[in-house]
Amino acid sequence: MLPSGPYTPTEGEHAIASGLTVRFDGEDGRTLLVDVAKMALPGWHTAVAEALALALGATGRSRTLSSAKGLVTRVRSMLRSLSELPDPPTGPPLLETAHLQSVYNQRRITQKDVYAWRGIALFGQFLTLPPLVDTVNSSVIDYTCRQIGQTRIGQPGYSDGEFDRILSAARSDITALRDRIRLSEAAIGQTGEQEGLEGDKELVAIAESGVVPPSRSFSAHVVRLELASRLYMTIRDLAPMLVLMVALTGRNIETIKELPWEHRILETRAVEVRVIKRRRGNHRWFETATWEIGPPGRELHYPGGLYLLLHELTTRSRNTSGSASVWSIWRSGHNTGLRGIEEHFDPFARELTATAINLAGWRTRHCLHADVVDGTPPAPLAVTGNRIKTTADVRRTKQIGGHLPSAARSNTIPVLFRNYLRGDPTTQEWAHTVVAAAVSDAESSALAAHRRALHVAGGTLNVQPERSATNPHGDTPPTHTDAADTAWSACRDHDHHPATGRSCRASFLDCFHCGNCVITPDHLPGLLGLLDALAARRDQLSEADWWVRYGPTWAAIRHDVLSKFNRSEILAATEIKPTDALLDLVESPWEQT
Incomplete structure (x- = not known):
């Protein structure tokens, strides 16, 4: 089917409506007007307005009202800081690295390096957006790409006791x-059903009219x-509901604020909801939970039951109210002049921070209160959505x-580790325990592998920690004078292996699992070098x-050899242990990776 008559496409709105005013239409249905002339x-105004038009336009990265406001706030703040310098850059071509360094030095007084x-x-x-990228010196843009204080660790989560107290309070409300x-x-x-219940x-x-x-x-x-x-949720009910929803779903509080009312129940066991994940880049907002x-x-x-x-x-x-999301509460309009059904509204429809929680x-x-540490008085517990999600x-x-691949539900694995797990003391303690x-x-x-191999090849390891009385310096082993020295020990019968009865073909690392092995104090420095x-x-x-490859040998030396020597002997051998332990020579080249 084709429309009758000629087709005239509607003219799209320009990003710059008039003068230096930039209009933003977000994919979340919210709009913003930016007056660059007030910066x-x-x-800088003309170039900034054109760059903002690209950043806030259909091809830009800012797709929501909150991200657009964040960009405009950063640009406005930077221009204000540059204007307060003794020699401010009056235009983009005049911007130098010294200007940015001065702003950075000023901000370090009140902020941490990372911020x-x-x-x-x-x-x-x-500055990489046109026309700024064509007028600003490239060395200035390169300067802003340096990594200074960029290591950011998210806020730690709560202890088990703190989290349980938060959940208990939310559930009670x-x-x-x-x-x-x-x-x-x-x-x-x-x-x-019954008349007369006055x-x-x-x-x-109230239920019939909503008033x-x-x-x-x-x-x-x-x-x-x-x-x-008695019939509606009110503003004071938002805090416990948001807290428990974040805790049970593991979603950011922004996602919880935009939950839709439309859903699908799967065989009475689960509920399927299409949620918004804002921090996934362009065109990757929506996913099904x-x-x-x-x-x-x-x-x-x-989480499904609570939803x-x-x-x-x-x-x-x-x-x-006709709210498009699952949220709709009643508010008193005595201060705003709202009356009747206007007192019902979606608290997060205009913007996510419109209602103070x-x-x-x-x-x-x-x-x-937070947990008591070292007997200090309990401090009030700071309750935030980010710490609850963490x-x-x-x-x-x-x-x-x-x-981590299974744990990363609402974030990628790097984001989950960097922003939520890395700086959490509970995770660190648990990880240390697991490791x-x-x-x-x-x-x-x-x-156990060493003991099994030793059981097959002789049953015991011949360790002689004491030197003979006639030979206190240990030039030769005190017993088994016919034993031949190997890389780190001596072998008393190389031609007859205890397990096979034939000439030994095992690696020198396997000597520690053989009954023919003889170890004396002379071998101790080499063994420490081998470790x-x-x-x-x-x-x-x-x-x-x-x-x-090396675990059985390491365990044999640690448990069956070093345990036979006293501390003074080990300390003396440590001072003269060789730096080259011959490990590269006794292993075949094809065995190394």
Whole structure:
């Protein structure tokens, strides 16, 4: 089917509407008007406006209102800082590295290096946009690419005790919210079936119209709020709901604020929701999340169950406000002039930070304190969405044994490790425990392999820690004078191996698993040098390959040889141990990787 008549395409809106005003239309449905003329350094305005038009346009990287505001704020702040210099660059061609260095030095007074330089680096990325890239000196852009204080470690998560207290407080508030709304819904249903229940007729009227009637009492705001809270979620209910949603889903709080009301239930066991992940780059925002619902009565412990409960608690308000997301609450309009159904709204529709979530006040109401360290008085617990998500990621990573590909759900593996796991003390302590246990298991396996090989080839290792009385300097072994020296020990019968009865063809590293092996104090310096060489090989091989190739030898020396010598003998041998342990000579070249 073709349209009748000629087709005239609609003219798209220009990024620069008029003069120096840049319009941004985000993919999240939010808009922004940027007046570049109000920024500092007028000589920069035209070039900055054109660069912003590209950055905020359809092909730019800024796709949401929050990212657009962040870019505009950084540009405005940098121009203001440059204008305050004694010799400011009045235009892009006059910008020099000395100007940026001066701004960096000023910001270091109040900010850490990582944050002071981050503003310079991000401004350097903005300078790569035309027409700025054609006018700014290339050495200036190269200067902003330096790595100064770029190591950023995310905030650590909570301890198990702190996290459990946070979850307990959130669940108690949501339980009270659920009970009061369901009780009111039950009362409305009974009023519809039985006439004469005067106490609930007011609730029926509110439910039918969505309008909370005015009050003539002195504290009218409080009275209306209490009345509305019997049927609707209010602003004070947002904090516990957001906290628990982030904790159970492991998603960023921004994603939770934009959850849609549309969903699909999969065989009564899971709920499927299309969520927004803002930090994935261009055109990679949306992904499908599948959350377990859990058994009845346990909705506060499963992400799918909690989402369906949130959907239930906001249904009445959402039907009134027409919200496109799952969020819809009631707010009193006595200060804003809003009346009637206008008091129902999506708190995050205009922008994600439009409604102040009072997490500090919620923490104070529940008396949440951090763990006591070294007997110091308990400090108030700082409750933030980032730390809650970090704790959820840490717990999930520990539950699956540290397998990062399985643990990385809402982030890539590098982002998960760098921003959430690396700086968390709980993760570090757990990782140290896991590594120590793994090394202990590997050592036990290597020692068992050594004992099995020794059992087949003679049963015991001949270690003679004492020198003979007639030969105190140890020029020759005290016994078995017919033993022939090998790389790190002596062999008393090279022509008859205990396991085969024939001439020995084993590696010198296998001598430590043979009953013909004789070790005296003269061999101790060489053995210590061999241990150093084996330790150096750990940097060249994977842990699994190292334990297979050198683990039994290392375990034999550590447990069956060095344990027979006293501390003074080992310290004396350490001073004269050779740096070349002959390890490269006794191994065949084709055995090395």
